[in-house]
Every structure is written in C-alpha cells, then in structure tokens.
Amino acid sequence: MSSTLPVPVRPPLPHALSGTTAVLIGGSSGIGLAAGVLLRSVGARVVLVGRDRDRLQAAVSQVRRASPAGDTDDAVLGVPGDGGDERTLAEVFDRAGQVDHVFVTAGGLSGVGPVTGLSAGDIRATFDSRLGAAFAAARAAATRLSPGGSLTFSSGILVVRPLPGMSAPLSVAGAVETLTKALAVELAPARLRVNAVRFGQIDTPLLRSRSGLDSDDAIAAAGSTVPLGRIGTAEEAAASALFLMANNYITGQVITVDGGATLT
Ligand SMILES: NC(=O)c1ccc[n+]([C@@H]2O[C@H](COP(=O)([O-])OP(=O)(O)OC[C@H]3O[C@@H](n4cnc5c(N)ncnc54)[C@H](OP(=O)(O)O)[C@@H]3O)[C@@H](O)[C@H]2O)c1
Numbered sequence: 001m002s003s004t005l006p007v008p009v010r011p012p013l014p015h016a017l018s019g020t021t022a023v024l025i026g027g028s029s030g031i032g033l034a035a036g037v038l039l040r041s042v043g044a045r046v047v048l049v050g051r052d053r054d055r056l057q058a059a060v061s062q063v064r065r066a067s068p069a070g071d072t073d074d075a076v077l078g079v080p081g082d083g084g085d086e087r088t089l090a091e092v093f094d095r096a097g098q099v100d101h102v103f104v105t106a107g108g109l110s111g112v113g114p115v116t117g118l119s120a121g122d123i124r125a126t127f128d129s130r131l132g133a134a135f136a137a138a139r140a141a142a143t144r145l146s147p148g149g150s151l152t153f154s155s156g157i158l159v160v161r162p163l164p165g166m167s168a169p170l171s172v173a174g175a176v177e178t179l180t181k182a183l184a185v186e187l188a189p190a191r192l193r194v195n196a197v198r199f200g201q202i203d204t205p206l207l208r209s210r211s212g213l214d215s216d217d218a219i220a221a222a223g224s225t226v227p228l229g230r231i232g233t234a235e236e237a238a239a240s241a242l243f244l245m246a247n248n249y250i251t252g253q254v255i256t257v258d259g260g261a262t263l264t
Contacts, residue, residue, distance in 0.1 A: 001142070002189035008148040012247040014239075018043030021099050022245065023092055025049045025083035025137055026106030028059040030204030031154070034234035035103055035241050036063040036076070042242075043068050045075045047096045049088070049106070053080045084133030089140040101245040102141045103152045106133060108206060111168030123168050130172040131179075138183055138194075147191035148248050152241045153180055155198040157258050177254050184252030193251035195244040200226070200258025202237045227260030 010016050022039050026032040028050030036046045040063045048063065050056040060078040067075060079095060081088030083106040093099055111118060111126030134153060141151045155173045162170050176196060183194040201207055201222060208214050213222060223230035240257045244250060256262060 001187075003147055003191050005147070005191070007191040007193070007248050010148065010246075010248055012249070014038070014242045014246050015042050016246050017101075017242065019045075020101060020245075021045040021047065021096055022101040022103060023047045023049065023096055023099050025089075025092075025102065025104045025133075026154075027063075027103075028052065028056040028078075030105065030206055031199070031202060031234050031237045031241075032103065032105035033059050033062065035105070035238035037066040038235065038238050038242055040064070040066040040076060041068065043071070045077075045096075047077045047079060047092060047099075049079050049081060049083050049092055051080065051082055056080050082133075084129060084136050086136050086140070089136055093140055093144045098146055099141075099144055100146055100149045101152070102137060102145065102150070103241045103245070104134065104137045105154045107154065109169055111172075113165050113168075115167045118168060126168040127172055127175075130169070131175050134176050134179055138179070142183075142187055142190070142192065145190075145192050148193075149191075150193040150195065150245050150251075151183070151187075152244050153177075153194075153196040155196050155254060157198055157200045157256065157262050159198065160262055180254060181252045188251060193244075193248070195250060195252065196254045197237070197240045197244070198254050198256045198258070199237055200232060200256070200261040202232045202234055202257075204234050207231070223259075226258070227264055230259065232257060232259055 024032045027036050027048030040046050056078045063076045079092045153176050159173045180196040
C-alpha cells in the first residue's frame with residue numbers, strides 16, 4: 001500500500017472535488033446530508049449510507065436535486081445499512097466503484113449517564129458501536145481509497161468541554177481524535193489523508209432531538225451564548241469536511257467548527 005510518489009497535487013478548493021466520488025457514512029441526515037448536497041453541487045459523485053431506508057431515499061432525492069445542470073441521476077447512490085458493519089461497507093465500496101473520500105458522520109448519543117450507573121455492557125456497547133464503526137470505516141478506506149484520497153471523522157467540542165454523564169461517549173470521541181492522528185501517520189505512505197472535524201452545536205435533527213432544543217426559539221436561545229451569536233448550520237459544518245477532502249496537504253488534523261464556543 002505504500003507509494004514511491006508523493007501525494008498528488010491538485011487545486012485545494014472544493015470545486016476540485018468535481019468528478020471525485022465521496023462516500024458519506026451517515027449521509028441521510030444533518031451534517032452528512034448537507035455534505036452530500038454540497039459535494040453534488042460541485043460535481044462530485046455521492047454515495048449515501050444510512051440505516052433507515054425511507055430517510056435514505058429522501059436524502060438521495062434531495063442530493064439529486066443539487067446536481068449541476070445536465071448531470072445524470074446515477075451520480076447519487078444510496079446504500080442502506082449499518083456503517084459499522086464490514087459487510088455493508090464492502091457492498092458500499094463495491095457498488096461505488098473508485099472512491100476518493102469517506103466522511104463518517106454516523107452516530108448519535110449512546111452510553112449517556114453517570115459512570116456509576118453505566119453497566120460494563122453499556123460501556124462496551126458504546127465503544128463497540130462508535131469506535132468499532134470508526135475502525136471499520138478506516139479498514140475499508142485504507143484498502144479501497146485511491147492515492148490523494150481522504151477519510152474524515154466527526155467529533156465534538158464536549159471532548160474539551162466535558163459535561164457530567166458523558167464519560168462513555170466522550171471517551172469514544174477522544175479515541176476517534178487519537179485514531180485520526182495514528183491513521184494519518186500509518187496511511188501517509190499510501191498517500192491517504194485522515195482528519196477529523198470537532199463540531200460545536202450544529203442545527204441538525206440530532207441536536208433538535210435533545211430535550212429543550214426542539215424549537216426554533218430554543219435553538220436561537222442556545223445560540224445566543226455562542227460568541228458568534230448563533231448555532232451553526234449543517235452546511236457550515238459540512239463545508240469543513242469538503243475543505244479537508246479538497247486539500248491534499250492536510251492530514252492528521254482535528255479542526256473545530258463551533259462559532260467560537262470553546263474560546264469562552
Ligand atoms: N449536531 C451537533 O450539534 C453535533 C455536535 C457535535 C458532534 N456531532 C457529531 O456529528 C455527527 C453528525 O451529527 P448530525 O447532527 O448530523 O446527526 P444526525 O442528523 O442524527 O445524522 C446522523 C446520520 O447518521 C446516520 N447513522 C447513525 N448511525 C448510523 C449507523 N450505525 N450506520 C449508518 N448510518 C448511521 C443516521 O441515519 P440512520 O439513523 O437512519 O442510520 C443519520 O443519517 C455525529 O457523529 C455527531 O455525534 C454533532
């Protein structure tokens with residue numbers, strides 16, 4: 001898997017992603033779906049992965065509507081399944097053909113609660129599902145991406161601003177950030193790049209599913225405490241992943257998109 005050639009040079013702007021193929025694991029909602037729309041609008045082929053078939057189909061239709069004029073519908077594919085399942089990932093890569101970029105946004109909150117209230121099984125299940133899924137994506141990407149390709153993981157600012165009751169999910173998120181750096185070194189000889197985005201509060205179905213954040217007023221109130229005065233949009237969050245995909249000279253980095261929340 002190593003190369004004697006350096007990583008290819010290409011223009012580091014999102015429009016250079018035109019003609020590439022991106023797999024979005026967790027692409028049927030929120031940040032992953034917004035990434036699909038942005039990628040398609042710059043002419044990339046997009047493969048969306050999610051478990052709920054109806055939600056996935058609706059997302060495929062939404063991303064197709066972002067296609068540049070004259071492009072075909074074949075440029076957007078939905079593959080239903082669990083992104084942590086190696087057989088699902090094998091099917092995704094088989095159906096996608098050549099893949100250049102993978103963005104992992106699959107996830108939600110599990111294993112929440114005070115450490116004394118968590119069973120060993122709860123903790124193991126959180127690690128198995130979230131960290132196991134990151135490793136599964138990495139194992140698939142490492143063997144299937146082309147040189148200059150990238151893998152981008154998701155994390156969150158609670159890693160550096162922890163809240164009580166979040167020990168299990170935040171341990172996983174921290175491990176994903178460490179995995180990002182470890183894989184960046186390990187996969188650099190194959191000219192593959194690995195990065196992560198640490199998100200602040202982003203207006204998605206996941207955020208709105210949290211108690212007290214299920215209305216526009218509540219989202220606006222939560223945003224008023226952020227230095228930039230509001231919650232981020234899914235598009236703003238997704239654009240950071242496109243930046244990392246497009247720039248062939250960035251690897252092993254965790255970039256923060258949080259409206260300045262971690263500065264205060
Ligand atoms: N929004 C925020 O404020 C925020 C802040 C910090 C970090 N994050 C992180 O950013 C990532 C994206 O969040 P989001 O807000 O965009 O969430 P979201 O709107 O809930 O979208 C998550 C997507 O992942 C899919 N998914 C979940 N588990 C999956 C699995 N095992 N296999 C395949 N697909 C799966 C979901 O579809 P199905 O359920 O149908 O599979 C959905 O399409 C998450 O990792 C989240 O923890 C978000």
